[in-house]
Amino acid sequence: MPYPDKLLADDEEVVVHLHPHWATLFWPVVWLLVVVGAGSYTAALVPAGRQQGVLRMALLAVALLVLAVLVARPVLRWRTTHTVVTTSRLLVRSGVLTRRGRDVPLSRITDVSSRQTxxxxxxxxxxxxxxxxxxxxxxxLETVPDPNDLQALLTQVMDHEVDRLPEEDGSLATW
Structure with a gap:
């Protein structure tokens, strides 16, 4: 999905739009499989009788609550976290109910470093x-996909931003 144009200036273009690395979704997927498997197995163990439907509904309610906390919340957090590099700034947006954002003009960036275990x-x-x-x-920015590539891209875009500044003859270099 492209980044919303309403957040961009008229002469600004998206260079790259990223979510956190896919590995942040590993544990939610594991929990999904565990909860669905354990819930199904436990529902099959409920003895037949008048209370079987009530017990299975209670089990379903507990499973849905656990899924909401252990699966839906991390997936929503991943989906609503955006790192966007444009031709003139770095935008970071995150949050589901409470949105947080930070815009850093490329001209204000003094250093970009990466760290990987x-x-x-x-x-x-x-x-x-x-x-x-x-x-x-x-x-x-934690759990960034390909941090070395993003570091190189940011450096390249910052160099182009410097080239776009007004030159002595008054013209602007193009991106």
Whole structure:
């Protein structure tokens, strides 16, 4: 799904739009399989009788509550977390009910660094730290897919942003 155009300036284009790495969905998928399997098995063990329907409904309610906490919440959090690099800024948006956002103009970025553990290197994920000039402080993006590629892309886009600044003859270089 493309990033909403209403958040972009007229001369701004999306370079890359990312969600957190897919590995953040590993445990929710495991919990989904465990809860559905255990719930089905337990429902089959409910003895026949007048209370069978009530007991199975209670079991279903507990299973749905567990699924909401262990599966739906992390999946929604993953789905509503966006890291967007445009031709002029870095946008970070997250949150389901309470939305948080931060926009960093590329001209304010002073340093971009990445960190990966061995496991993250195998999965091609990691942490990207973006240092900015000003009072906002560093922006730490965890579980980013391909952090080295994103670091290189940010550096490339920042170089193009510098090229777009007004030149001495008054014209603008193009992206």
């Amino acid at each position: 061995l496991g993250q290197r195998l999965l091609r994920s990691g942490t990207l730290t973006v240092e900015t000039a000003g009072e906002g402080g560093a922006l730490v």
